[in-house]
Amino acid sequence: MNSNSEKTSRQTSRGGDWKSFLALIRRAKPAYSMFAVALALSLINTVVSLLVPLFTKDLVDGFSLNSLQGFQIALIAGAFVVQTVAGAFSIYLFNQFGQRILRGLRDLIWSKLLGLPVSHYDKNETGAMISRVTNDTNVIKQVVSDQLSGFITGIISIIGSVVILLSLDWRMTLVLLIAVPLTMAILVPLGKRMYTISKGMQEETANFTSVLQQVLSEIRLVKSSGSEPVEYKRGISGIGNLFKLGIREAKIQALIAPLMGLVVMMLLVVVIGYGGLRVSSGALSAGELVAFILYLIQIIMPLGQITGFLTQLQKAMGASDNLIVTLALEEERFDSGPSVPSVDKPIVLDHLTFEYEGTDEAVLKGVSFTIAPGKVTALVGPSGSGKTTLFSLLERYYEPTSGRILYGDADPIDNYSLSSWRSQIGYVSQESPLMAGTIRENITYGLNREVSDGQLREVARMAYAEGFIDELPQGFDTQVGERGMKLSGGQRQRIAIARALLRNPRILMLDEATSSLDSKSEVVVQEALDNLMQGRTTLVIAHRLSTVVDADQLVFMDKGVVTGQGTHEQLVATHELYREFAAQQLRYRDQSTSSQ
Known part of the structure; x- marks a missing residue:
C-alpha cells in the first residue's frame, strides 16, 4: 500500500471518531444477546437498589421493627439476594462480552498482519505490529468489559435516583443538579488531554516493544558485538519516555479525583444544610431527608464509575485509531484468480524493472x-546486482515497477491466485530459517495435509538428514530452539531441503544454499540439493561459481542488468567480465583445494 493511502487512513481515523470506534467494535462481532442479558441483569440490580432508600424513608417516618411482618422481612431479604445474584452475573457476562470482543479484534488484526505484503514489513517495525495485537486491543477490552458495565448501571442509577428525588422534593433535586455542569466542566477538558496522552502512550509502547523484539531476537549478535551498553541505553530511553507519559497521565488522574471529591462534599453540605432547614420548617420529613442523602450516595458512587469509564474511553479511542489504520491497509489477495495449470512451462522475464518504494534508483x-522448464538456471554476478530481488519478484513479494513475468508465452504470473502460485515454489535460502518447535513440525511446516512417518523419513533420507535426526534423543520430536539455534548450519539446511521435498514443488529456488557451510557440510548439502533438483525447474543464486558451472544456463547480472547468458563455456568465450569472474573464483577454489 502506498504512503498516500496510509495518510488517508490516518486522516479518516484521526480525532477519536465515534463512528469509526463503534464500527471497529462491530467488526469484532460482539455477542449482542449476551450484552442484552447482562444489561437486563444490571437493570434489575439497579432497580432493586433504588427501592432501598424508599423503605428506609418509611422506616424513619413511622415504621418500627415490631411492626414488620415475616413476609416483609422475607421480601427485603429476597431483594438483597436478587440484587447480589443479578449483580454478580451481570459483571461476569459483561466481562465475557469484553473478552469476546478482545478475541474478535485480535483475530482481525492477526489475520490482517499475516495478509499484508512483505513491502509493509520493509517500512514498519514488527515490534510495533506486535503492540497492535497485544496492547491496543487490550485497552479497548478494558473499556468494554471492566468499565462499560459500571458506566451503564451508573447512568441508570443516576437517572432513577433523580426521578425519585423529583417526586419527593423538586426544589432539593434542582439543588443537586447544580453538580452536572460542574462535573462536565471538569471532565471534558481533562478527557481531551487524556486522549492526547493516550495516543502518545500507545505509540511509545509500540516503539518500546519494537526495541525489545529486535534486541532479544538477535541477542547473540548483541553479545558477540559487546553492544549491551548501547542496547541498554536504547531500552532506558523507551522506559523513560513511557515513564514521562505515565506521569502526565497520573497528573490528570490526580486532578480528576480531588475535584470530583470537592463537588461531592459541596453537594453533601448543601443537601444536609438546606435539607435541615426544610425539615425544621415542616416542608420535608426526616425520613425524606434520609432518603435524599441515600439517593445522593447512589448518584455520587456511579459518578466515580462514569469518570473512570470516560477516562479509559479516551485511551481506547486513541488505541482504536491505530487499529483502524492497520485494518485499512491493503492485503495480498491470496485466492484471486485461477490455479496454475499442471503443465510445466518456461518462466519468461520480459523487460523487468523494479525499484523499492522511497528509492530513486532501480534495482533491476x-x-x-x-x-527453461526442468532445467537449471543459475544467476551469477557480484553482490548488489539484483539477484535476490529477482527472487522476491518471482515469489510475488513485490510487484514489478514495469515489465512482466510470464508463465509460458502469454500468461502473467499475477493472473494466477497467489496461494496457487506460491504452492508451486520450493525455496531454500542461505539462512534456512526454522520455527521454534520440533524437527517434525519444521519439515511439515505449511502443509495442510497429514504426513505419515514413512513419508517424513523418506524426505529426511533424500535430504541426508535421517542420520543426524536418528542420533538426537527425541529423533523427529527434538526441539530445535528459537530460529533453529540448537542445530548446526548444515543440519538446518538439510531440514529446509526435506521441507521442500515434502512440498514437492515444480519450481525450485535456491538462494546461496551452501555459501555459509564448511566444506564437509557443503558436500552433504549439495548431494541433498541434487536429489531435490531432479526433474524440477530450478533457479539458483550462487556467489561461488564452482557450484553452478554445470548449470544448463548461467545468467550474469551486474548492477541490475543482464550482461550475458549461456553455458559456462559460452560465457567464458564471449563475456569478458564473466571470464575474469570465473578465473578469480575457480583459481581461488583450486588454491583452497590444494591447501586442504
Whole structure:
C-alpha cells in the first residue's frame, strides 16, 4: 500500500471518531444477546437498589421493627439476594462480552498482519505490529468489559435516583443538579488531554516493544558485538519516555479525583444544610431527608464509575485509531484468480524493472531472459546486482515497477491466485530459517495435509538428514530452539531441503544454499540439493561459481542488468567480465583445494 493511502487512513481515523470506534467494535462481532442479558441483569440490580432508600424513608417516618411482618422481612431479604445474584452475573457476562470482543479484534488484526505484503514489513517495525495485537486491543477490552458495565448501571442509577428525588422534593433535586455542569466542566477538558496522552502512550509502547523484539531476537549478535551498553541505553530511553507519559497521565488522574471529591462534599453540605432547614420548617420529613442523602450516595458512587469509564474511553479511542489504520491497509489477495495449470512451462522475464518504494534508483533494469522448464538456471554476478530481488519478484513479494513475468508465452504470473502460485515454489535460502518447535513440525511446516512417518523419513533420507535426526534423543520430536539455534548450519539446511521435498514443488529456488557451510557440510548439502533438483525447474543464486558451472544456463547480472547468458563455456568465450569472474573464483577454489 502506498504512503498516500496510509495518510488517508490516518486522516479518516484521526480525532477519536465515534463512528469509526463503534464500527471497529462491530467488526469484532460482539455477542449482542449476551450484552442484552447482562444489561437486563444490571437493570434489575439497579432497580432493586433504588427501592432501598424508599423503605428506609418509611422506616424513619413511622415504621418500627415490631411492626414488620415475616413476609416483609422475607421480601427485603429476597431483594438483597436478587440484587447480589443479578449483580454478580451481570459483571461476569459483561466481562465475557469484553473478552469476546478482545478475541474478535485480535483475530482481525492477526489475520490482517499475516495478509499484508512483505513491502509493509520493509517500512514498519514488527515490534510495533506486535503492540497492535497485544496492547491496543487490550485497552479497548478494558473499556468494554471492566468499565462499560459500571458506566451503564451508573447512568441508570443516576437517572432513577433523580426521578425519585423529583417526586419527593423538586426544589432539593434542582439543588443537586447544580453538580452536572460542574462535573462536565471538569471532565471534558481533562478527557481531551487524556486522549492526547493516550495516543502518545500507545505509540511509545509500540516503539518500546519494537526495541525489545529486535534486541532479544538477535541477542547473540548483541553479545558477540559487546553492544549491551548501547542496547541498554536504547531500552532506558523507551522506559523513560513511557515513564514521562505515565506521569502526565497520573497528573490528570490526580486532578480528576480531588475535584470530583470537592463537588461531592459541596453537594453533601448543601443537601444536609438546606435539607435541615426544610425539615425544621415542616416542608420535608426526616425520613425524606434520609432518603435524599441515600439517593445522593447512589448518584455520587456511579459518578466515580462514569469518570473512570470516560477516562479509559479516551485511551481506547486513541488505541482504536491505530487499529483502524492497520485494518485499512491493503492485503495480498491470496485466492484471486485461477490455479496454475499442471503443465510445466518456461518462466519468461520480459523487460523487468523494479525499484523499492522511497528509492530513486532501480534495482533491476530491463531484465529479460527465459527459465527453461526442468532445467537449471543459475544467476551469477557480484553482490548488489539484483539477484535476490529477482527472487522476491518471482515469489510475488513485490510487484514489478514495469515489465512482466510470464508463465509460458502469454500468461502473467499475477493472473494466477497467489496461494496457487506460491504452492508451486520450493525455496531454500542461505539462512534456512526454522520455527521454534520440533524437527517434525519444521519439515511439515505449511502443509495442510497429514504426513505419515514413512513419508517424513523418506524426505529426511533424500535430504541426508535421517542420520543426524536418528542420533538426537527425541529423533523427529527434538526441539530445535528459537530460529533453529540448537542445530548446526548444515543440519538446518538439510531440514529446509526435506521441507521442500515434502512440498514437492515444480519450481525450485535456491538462494546461496551452501555459501555459509564448511566444506564437509557443503558436500552433504549439495548431494541433498541434487536429489531435490531432479526433474524440477530450478533457479539458483550462487556467489561461488564452482557450484553452478554445470548449470544448463548461467545468467550474469551486474548492477541490475543482464550482461550475458549461456553455458559456462559460452560465457567464458564471449563475456569478458564473466571470464575474469570465473578465473578469480575457480583459481581461488583450486588454491583452497590444494591447501586442504
